[in-house]
Amino acid sequence: MSNTFGKSFCITSFGESHGHMIGVVISGCPAGLEISPEEIQAELDRRKPGGPSSTTRREDDSLQIISGITGNRTTGAPITLAVTSHDIDSSAYAKISSIPRPGHADYCARIKYGGFSDQRGGGRFSGRITAGFVMAGAIAKKLLSKSGICIAAHTTELGRIQAPNATWEEIITTSRPNELSCANEAAASNMIEAINKARNKGDSLGGIIEVWATGIPVGLGEPVFDTLDGELAKAFFAVPGVKGVEFGAGFASSRLNGSQNNDAIIVRDGEISFSSNNAGGVLGGISNGMPLIARVAIKPTPSIGIPQDSVDLNTMQPVRLEIKGRHDVCILPRAVVVIESMTAVTLVDFAIRAQIIPGVIK
Numbered sequence: 108m109s110n111t112f113g114k115s116f117c118i119t120s121f122g123e124s125h126g127h128m129i130g131v132v133i134s135g136c137p138a139g140l141e142i143s144p145e146e147i148q149a150e151l152d153r154r155k156p157g158g159p160s161s162t163t164r165r166e167d168d169s170l171q172i173i174s175g176i177t178g179n180r181t182t183g184a185p186i187t188l189a190v191t192s193h194d195i196d197s198s199a200y201a202k203i204s205s206i207p208r209p210g211h212a213d214y215c216a217r218i219k220y221g222g223f224s225d226q227r228g229g230g231r232f233s234g235r236i237t238a239g240f241v242m243a244g245a246i247a248k249k250l251l252s253k254s255g256i257c258i259a260a261h262t263t264e265l266g267r268i269q270a271p272n273a274t275w276e277e278i279i280t281t282s283r284p285n286e287l288s289c290a291n292e293a294a295a296s297n298m299i300e301a302i303n304k305a306r307n308k309g310d311s312l313g314g315i316i317e318v319w320a321t322g323i324p325v326g327l328g329e330p331v332f333d334t335l336d337g338e339l340a341k342a343f344f345a346v347p348g349v350k351g352v353e354f355g356a357g358f359a360s361s362r363l364n365g366s367q368n369n370d371a372i373i374v375r376d377g378e379i380s381f382s383s384n385n386a387g388g389v390l391g392g393i394s395n396g397m398p399l400i401a402r403v404a405i406k407p408t409p410s411i412g413i414p415q416d417s418v419d420l421n422t423m424q425p426v427r428l429e430i431k432g433r434h435d436v437c438i439l440p441r442a443v444v445v446i447e448s449m450t451a452v453t454l455v456d457f458a459i460r461a462q463i464i465p466g467v468i469k
């Protein structure tokens with residue numbers, strides 16, 4: 108398994124869904140960064156279940172700082188952050204342990220790890236591992252804010268309901284108050300209705316999260332194999348349920364002419380800028396000074412109440428599988444902060460490599 112991401116700000120993810128703890132070890136974080144437990148906890152709270160779309164599992168996700176932060180300052184040593192798992196009920200998984208869930212990683216994991224992987228609650232493939240990503244993201248966001256880089260994500264589509272395009276101001280002012288982090292209130296209430304309908308049918312929904320990062324200087328990204336967009340895509344695909352990533356005009360750019368897709372180079376307030384942002388802030392794998400804009404497609408939650416076809420791997424007999432566990436109807440509301448976090452850990456890694464962030468923060 109590869110559980111480590113980043114070269115200078117390096118995060119190692121650990122834990123399994125129904126194990127004792129889930130967390131992250133961060134090495135390479137500059138010393139002296141002021142960060143309180145409350146700041147990290149506030150980000151964890153954004154990922155917790157609780158809204159209409161989420162599981163009835165109680166995930167307290169109470170932060171434990173195990174190393175690397177004393178007196179609310181990072182020490183320069185590895186930072187270990189964890190949450191303990193309390194509300195564990197593995198009984199639903201015990202009954203179906205030999206029956207892989209369609210759409211989940213059960214079958215692949217069982218074959219790859221010879222049946223030894225912890226399957227309870229999805230084990231290593233559970234959305235719960237993203238608690239570690241969020242704790243690392245809280246530190247990364249704080250570091251980036253010192254250099255004027257801000258990150259915010261919002262839900263642009265859910266259950267085939269599309270929210271209108273939003274500006275940066277709309278994203279940061281209106282998306283946080285509603286549970287779906289959707290910048291348009293009317294779209295948000297339609298999305299909630301769609302979630303309730305799906306829940307009543309025992310079904311699930313997917314959608315699209317858009318993330319923006321502003322204040323990025325020109326020059327982050329290390330072509331050819333550590334491109335900014337390539338590493339971000341890798342970080343996003345570490346989030347369970349992510350099935351597509353695009354930057355700027357993305358797939359739509361393939362249907363444009365060059366004359367439509369190219370962002371004209373202009374002078375704005377005495378600085379080089381671009382008249383549009385079809386590039387999504389990245390050219391040649393390097394940041395171009397425009398806002399980074401990426402969209403991440405998230406599939407419908409695989410564990411659904413509607414009966415599905417599978418096979419009992421012990422008997423090789425077909426089975427009609429009804430999943431009884433507690434599952435999110437839609438992953439998106441809880442994944443918004445996760446996508447922000449993966450954006451932050453990727454950007455901070457490049458910013459440290461480019462020496463935009465120093466080794467000691469004063």
Ligand SMILES: Cc1cc2nc3c(=O)[nH]c(=O)nc-3n(C[C@H](O)[C@H](O)[C@H](O)COP(=O)(O)O)c2cc1C
Nearest residue numbers: 211212232233234347348349409410434435438441
């Ligand atoms: C925050 C979050 C919560 C999730 N909750 C569930 C869930 O309750 N039930 C489920 O089957 N999958 C859930 N998933 C998705 C699965 O973990 C994921 O679909 C599975 O590991 C297969 O990976 P893949 O979809 O990337 O191929 C969640 C993912 C995230 C990011």
